[in-house]
Amino acid sequence: MNTKLTLTVDKAIIDRAKSYAKNTGRSLSQLIENYLITLTQESSQNELSPKLKKIVGAVKLPKDFDEKKELRAVLESKHL
Structure with a gap:
């Protein structure tokens, strides 16, 4: 609806x-x-997306890394 x-x-x-x-x-x-x-x-805040799971180990991320927050910031800066 x-x-x-x-x-x-x-x-x-x-x-x-x-x-x-x-x-x-x-x-x-x-x-x-x-x-x-x-x-x-x-979804769980700690759950990684499939794209991010592919590079796990190749990149050292901080323990408090918030993928959704970072993605949102990039998309907002790119499109707004």
């Missing part, structure tokens, strides 16, 4: 997000929904 959501976001960010959505063949609603799904997925 879809529900309408009203957000208040800086116009420049909305314009860039719309452009990104158009260039990737998706709607802004799809982008936001996918982000919210990723953000709210229930």
Whole structure:
């Protein structure tokens, strides 16, 4: 069931997000929904993604490394 959501976001960010959505063949609603799904997925904070598991041992990460936090920061700096 879809529900309408009203957000208040800086116009420049909305314009860039719309452009990104158009260039990737998706709607802004799809982008936001996918982000919210990723953000709210229930999984262990200590569980590593398959991509990260492949390089375990090749890279020394701090014990308190938060993969989701780091990924979110990179994606936000790249796309917003």
